[in-house]
Amino acid sequence: MTQTLTKKKKLGYAFGIFTESLVYNMFYTYYLTFLNEIIGIQPKFSAIIIFISIAWDAVTDPLIGSYTDRAGVDKRKVMRKSILPLAISSIVAYLSFGAGFSSQALKIIVYTVISMLIWIFYTLYSIPYYAIVAEITEDYDERTSIRSLSSLLNAFAIGLGNILPALVPTVAVLLGKKYESNSYAVIAAVIAIISITLGYICCGSLKGVYEPKKAIPGAKKERGVIISTIKAFFDILKLKPTKWYFLFVFFYLIFSSMIQSNLTYMVIDCIGMDYDTGIAIVIITLVLSMAITVPIVEKIAEKKDRRFASILFLRNSD
Numbered sequence: 001m002t003q004t005l006t007k008k009k010k011l012g013y014a015f016g017i018f019t020e021s022l023v024y025n026m027f028y029t030y031y032l033t034f035l036n037e038i039i040g041i042q043p044k045f046s047a048i049i050i051f052i053s054i055a056w057d058a059v060t061d062p063l064i065g066s067y068t069d070r071a072g073v074d075k076r077k078v079m080r081k082s083i084l085p086l087a088i089s090s091i092v093a094y095l096s097f098g099a100g101f102s103s104q105a106l107k108i109i110v111y112t113v114i115s116m117l118i119w120i121f122y123t124l125y126s127i128p129y130y131a132i133v134a135e136i137t138e139d140y141d142e143r144t145s146i147r148s149l150s151s152l153l154n155a156f157a158i159g160l161g162n163i164l165p166a167l168v169p170t171v172a173v174l175l176g177k178k179y180e181s182n183s184y185a186v187i188a189a190v191i192a193i194i195s196i197t198l199g200y201i202c203c204g205s206l207k208g209v210y211e212p213k214k215a216i217p218g219a220k221k222e223r224g225v226i227i228s229t230i231k232a233f234f235d236i237l238k239l240k241p242t243k244w245y246f247l248f249v250f251f252y253l254i255f256s257s258m259i260q261s262n263l264t265y266m267v268i269d270c271i272g273m274d275y276d277t278g279i280a281i282v283i284i285t286l287v288l289s290m291a292i293t294v295p296i297v298e299k300i301a302e303k304k305d306r307r308f309a310s311i312l313f314l315r316n317s318d
Contacts, residue, residue, distance in 0.1 A: 072212060
C-alpha cells in the first residue's frame, strides 16, 4: 500500500526500537559480567554460554524471518505476543538463584537455556519489527524517514541499556546485603517495564496501517519453513552484490560487538577512569553523536541515495 503515515504513527512505530535495543544492549554489555561475578561461572564457560546463545540466534533468525514473511502470518501479532515472554525471560536471566548451585555444569546448562530463550523471543520481536516498514509504506523516502526516526530513538535506547545497569552498585546498597545479588534483576525489571510499555505502543500504532500479506489465488502452496529458508538463501546468493553485502555486514557486526562488549575494559583500562563516571560519559557522548549524525545521514540519503550515504560515512569513519 502507498500512503503517508501520520507523525503519531511514525513515532509510535519508532518507540518499538526500545523493546529491541534495551534488552540487546544490557545483554551484550553486562551478561558476561553477571555470569562471572554473581553466578560464579568461570570466564571461559561464561564466554561459551554467550557464544551458544548467539549461534542459536544465527540459526533461528532466518527461520523466523521466513516464517513471518509467509502469507497469512500477521507480523504485528507475532511482535505483540513475543513482548511479554521476552521481558520475563530477561528478568529471569539476571536472577541470582544459580549462584547457589554447587555444580558448574548445572549453572552452565541453566543459564544457557535461559539465554537461548531470550534470543528466541528477541528474534520473534525484532525480525518483524524491522521488516514491517516495507509493508506499511511503499514510499522510499518515507521508509528512510521512519527508519531514521527509529535510529535516532535507538541512540537513547542504547544509552538507557548501558547506563541503567551501571546503577547496579547503587541498587545493591538499597537492597541490602541479603538481596544485593539480585540488583541486576531489579534493573532488568525496570528495562522490562519500559520494553513492554513501548512495545505495545508500537504494535498499537501499526493498527490500521499494516495488513498481513495475503496468499495469491492459484499460487503454489508454500514449502516448509526450513526448505523455503534454504531456497531463499540460494536465490539471494545468486544476486551479484550479495557477497559484498554479506562481507560488509559480517565485519561491521564483529567490530560493533567488540566495541560494545568491551566498554568496561575501555573505560577502566584504556581511559583510566572510575567505571561509574566513565561509562556515563562514554554513553552520553555516544548518544549525542548519534543524535547529531542520524538526521544528517537521513537528509543525505534523501537527496542522493542510501548507497551514497553509506559509502560517504564509512569512508569518513576510517
